[in-house]
Amino acid sequence: MRNPDDLGDLGDLDPEEFRRRGYQVIDWICQYLATTRDYPVLSRARPGEILAQLPEAGPEEATPWEETLVTLDSVLLPGITHWNHPRFFAYFANTGSAPGILGATLATALNTNGMLWRTSPAATELEQRVLAWVREWLGLPAHYFGIIYEGASVSSLCALAAARQTTEGYNREQGVAALNGRLRLYRSEQAHSSIDKSALTLGLGLDSVRPVATLDNYSMDPAALHAAIKADRAAGLVPFCVVATAGTTSTTSIDPLADIADLCEREGLWMHVDAAYGGAVAIVPEKRQLLTGWERADSVVVNPHKWLYTPMSCSVLYTSRPDILRDAFSLVPEYLRSDVGDPDGTTSSADDEPAPTDLMNYGVELGRPFRALKLWMVLSAYGRRGIVDRLRAQLAMTADLADRIDLHPDFERLAAAPLGTVCFRFRPGAGCATGDGTSLPAVDDDPYAELNESLMAAVNGEGTIFISHTRLRGRLALRISIGNLRTTSPDVDLAWQTLQRTASRLSTG
Numbered sequence: 001m002r003n004p005d006d007l008g009d010l011g012d013l014d015p016e017e018f019r020r021r022g023y024q025v026i027d028w029i030c031q032y033l034a035t036t037r038d039y040p041v042l043s044r045a046r047p048g049e050i051l052a053q054l055p056e057a058g059p060e061e062a063t064p065w066e067e068t069l070v071t072l073d074s075v076l077l078p079g080i081t082h083w084n085h086p087r088f089f090a091y092f093a094n095t096g097s098a099p100g101i102l103g104a105t106l107a108t109a110l111n112t113n114g115m116l117w118r119t120s121p122a123a124t125e126l127e128q129r130v131l132a133w134v135r136e137w138l139g140l141p142a143h144y145f146g147i148i149y150e151g152a153s154v155s156s157l158c159a160l161a162a163a164r165q166t167t168e169g170y171n172r173e174q175g176v177a178a179l180n181g182r183l184r185l186y187r188s189e190q191a192h193s194s195i196d197k198s199a200l201t202l203g204l205g206l207d208s209v210r211p212v213a214t215l216d217n218y219s220m221d222p223a224a225l226h227a228a229i230k231a232d233r234a235a236g237l238v239p240f241c242v243v244a245t246a247g248t249t250s251t252t253s254i255d256p257l258a259d260i261a262d263l264c265e266r267e268g269l270w271m272h273v274d275a276a277y278g279g280a281v282a283i284v285p286e287k288r289q290l291l292t293g294w295e296r297a298d299s300v301v302v303n304p305h306k307w308l309y310t311p312m313s314c315s316v317l318y319t320s321r322p323d324i325l326r327d328a329f330s331l332v333p334e335y336l337r338s339d340v341g342d343p344d345g346t347t348s349s350a351d352d353e354p355a356p357t358d359l360m361n362y363g364v365e366l367g368r369p370f371r372a373l374k375l376w377m378v379l380s381a382y383g384r385r386g387i388v389d390r391l392r393a394q395l396a397m398t399a400d401l402a403d404r405i406d407l408h409p410d411f412e413r414l415a416a417a418p419l420g421t422v423c424f425r426f427r428p429g430a431g432c433a434t435g436d437g438t439s440l441p442a443v444d445d446d447p448y449a450e451l452n453e454s455l456m457a458a459v460n461g462e463g464t465i466f467i468s469h470t471r472l473r474g475r476l477a478l479r480i481s482i483g484n485l486r487t488t489s490p491d492v493d494l495a496w497q498t499l500q501r502t503a504s505r506l507s508t509g
């Protein structure tokens with residue numbers, strides 16, 4: 001009998017062997033998703049532990065498939081932190097949903113590269129259509145152009161490059177040298193580190209980034225923003241962009257988007273909204289007003305791979321000024337020209353046809369995986385209504401948890417929880433809450449930091465839940481983020497019980 005691992009000819013697996021392994025993989029995934037709760041959420045691997053179990057040299061001969069599966073289970077799985085676990089509450093919870101997994105698999109099978117329209121017309125056109133649906137569902141205006149990038153870090157990088165492109169005195173030939181280090185961008189103290197990384201990558205330098213103070217609720221202070229812009233202009237600097245955040249990474253605070261839009265209009269500055277996490281909530285009608293003002297931005301980033309149930313990675317940038325984005329990035333070498341030797345003239349577009357869009361001209365990525373396919377499958381499987389219902393369920397679990405924390409005499413909240421994330425700490429004897437932690441003054445020294453660090457380490461080590469932390473006005477805060485599709489109320493109950501039990505054990509020594 002022929003050994004199925006011996007390919008015989010020089011090609012790939014034959015279709016029957018692919019089918020056999022493929023069914024095994026699907027069975028593996030089904031088993032995994034049915035039993036994820038049984039795994040410790042956070043991997044217990046020590047640094048280097050997985051590496052040491054993998055052979056130093058690559059396989060000289062084909063490895064039997066069954067052996068590869070054994071390695072997956074016995075070596076790799078213990079080194080996985082289970083993001084698809086229903087009790088993954090750290091950072092921002094996300095979901096590799098079933099329709100998303102299937103879509104990603106199909107996209108891999110097609111292996112298209114959507115750099116040009118002609119290199120897979122369906123990849124470009126499905127992306128355009130699906131992003132128009134999402135735009136509509138989010139309540140963003142019809143003139144927004146959408147494009148999928150790998151992550152919000154890339155989306156914001158491209159948005160800031162477009163913003164820079166609009167700045168008087170900037171030109172592509174000389175780059176930032178033309179402005180001699182005078183460009184300035186504004187973001188709140190609570191903004192994501194990806195904004196500063198964009199400034200690094202774009203050669204603006206960290207001095208170009210102006211951190212703006214926040215108000216009691218951790219949202220950007222528009223008066224401080226205005227003052228900073230004024231002072232910089234007076235000093236001969238060149239403000240070019242304001243980055244507002246809708247759903248900051250520490251507390252999910254939302255900057256005053258309408259005020260910032262007013263200011264950007266008056267000052268002639270590009271407004272970019274980082275709604276990587278929080279943007280999805282605009283699909284829920286009663287929550288949309290939280291984001292009022294974002295529809296006036298020049299660019300907005302929303303990550304379907306965060307709170308829209310789409311597997312990693314999938315980030316969407318919307319911009320009202322796609323021509324500027326194109327000006328910032330378009331470079332078409334001879335070998336990528338579509339108009340030369342075009343078989344039927346499609347790319348030179350007849351009068352009655354829209355000109356095809358080559359998405360490689362709208363960002364740093366040339367090769368573009370077919371990420372729209374999984375997003376389309378997710379949206380198709382649930383429908384807008386199904387997504388609203390799911391988001392509502394997660395919002396309700398979050399609000400319920402916040403209430404329980406408020407009612408507990410030994411726990412207190414450290415920030416408002418407008419979205420799916422709660423910031424709190426263990427403080428024995430705190431008493432029941434009188435507020436949501438919004439107006440707490442800053443402290444230099446946090447006497448409860450160590451206790452809360454120990455609490456986090458203990459629950460994460462136990463494996464039932466995985467939570468993360470941040471620091472808010474000097475206080476160590478624990479964070480619980482609820483956004484995984486498979487998280488149920490009993491999972492949240494279990495998290496809360498685990499925290500209470502572990503906290504009381506720690507405080508009674």
Ligand SMILES: *Cc1c(COP(=O)(O)O)cnc(C)c1O
Pocket residue numbers: 092150151152153154192194245247248249274275276277303315
């Ligand atoms: C997660 C997040 C980012 C970074 O997103 P990536 O897709 O991982 O690059 C940026 N900004 C905010 C507000 C985020 O929540």
